[in-house]
Amino acid sequence: MDLHERLLVQVSARDVYDAVALAGHPGSGLVFTGQAGHDAVRMVRRRGYDGPLLADRRRYAGSARVRGTARLSPDWIADQVESGATAPLTDSGYIGKGDHEALHTILEQAAQWEDVIAVLPVHARWVAEDRTSLMRTVTDYGASVALVVEDGPPYRPLPFPLLSAGIECLGALAHGAAWAAVGVREVLRHLYPEPHEARGGWRRGGARSAFVPERLEFVPVERLGEGTCGCSTCHGRPLRRLAEAGELEVNTHNATTLHRLHNRLLRSTHRERWWRELTESALTA
Numbered sequence: 001m002d003l004h005e006r007l008l009v010q011v012s013a014r015d016v017y018d019a020v021a022l023a024g025h026p027g028s029g030l031v032f033t034g035q036a037g038h039d040a041v042r043m044v045r046r047r048g049y050d051g052p053l054l055a056d057r058r059r060y061a062g063s064a065r066v067r068g069t070a071r072l073s074p075d076w077i078a079d080q081v082e083s084g085a086t087a088p089l090t091d092s093g094y095i096g097k098g099d100h101e102a103l104h105t106i107l108e109q110a111a112q113w114e115d116v117i118a119v120l121p122v123h124a125r126w127v128a129e130d131r132t133s134l135m136r137t138v139t140d141y142g143a144s145v146a147l148v149v150e151d152g153p154p155y156r157p158l159p160f161p162l163l164s165a166g167i168e169c170l171g172a173l174a175h176g177a178a179w180a181a182v183g184v185r186e187v188l189r190h191l192y193p194e195p196h197e198a199r200g201g202w203r204r205g206g207a208r209s210a211f212v213p214e215r216l217e218f219v220p221v222e223r224l225g226e227g228t229c230g231c232s233t234c235h236g237r238p239l240r241r242l243a244e245a246g247e248l249e250v251n252t253h254n255a256t257t258l259h260r261l262h263n264r265l266l267r268s269t270h271r272e273r274w275w276r277e278l279t280e281s282a283l284t285a
């Protein structure tokens with residue numbers, strides 16, 4: 001089993017009981033987030049889930065995040081291997097604007113293990129002005145990497161796997177990334193800059209947003225517009241009904257509609273063009 005062209009669903013380690021319902025599609029898989037991520041991997045494996053499973057410690061996020069120069073933990077790597085993770089992810093810290101030292105320190109340390117994926121949580125400038133430098137450095141190390149991109153202006157997709165992404169997960173896959181993970185809830189679809197100021201539109205974890213395929217957007221359920229959904233959860237009912245639905249049902253709709261798009265992407269003969277046309281038509285929707 002490998003990660004090739006997979007669209008994974010990134011959940012919290014606490015979501016272990018519901019997670020499998022979100023990742024039953026062929027081409028899917030799960031990323032468990034947090035310090036107990038590997039325990040969730042073990043539990044889901046024991047229950048017979050045979051899709052890809054990853055564990056993202058996410059030391060790079062939040063007000064207590066560590067810098068990318070921090071020492072990577074061999075115990076964290078070993079715990080993932082022993083729990084049955086598909087490939088171990090490093091417990092990297094954050095790589096700030098222009099912080100080459102952090103980038104090199106992570107890649108340097110990751111090189112000591114075979115088959116690990118170096119997690120690179122980067123300031124938005126790394127995928128804009130500094131993208132050539134980022135790509136060259138990753139290529140020089142010959143490393144297998146996964147990016148987490150901090151909130152910033154829209155950017156042209158890179159051919160690298162993504163963790164904790166929103167709809168950019170499909171952009172990355174269309175541009176040649178081996179796999180990508182979409183967050184099941186708002187906080188797992190973003191890496192917020194620190195210090196983080198809670199803005200009007202942002203609420204903590206529990207807030208439910210539904211994916212609207214025509215707009216390529218996650219919309220808070222109270223603000224869903226007209227329109228119906230033909231996914232296997234909604235059965236052609238109005239999308240608005242999700243305002244009354246539980247979180248698992250909203251997330252099942254999200255996973256199902258995203259995987260339909262993922263299937264279309266895999267079938268398209270020119271994936272970058274498919275993605276460009278899709279994003280253009282979403283702008284006019």
Ligand SMILES: [Zn+2]
Nearest residue numbers: 229231234253
């Ligand atoms: Zn639906």
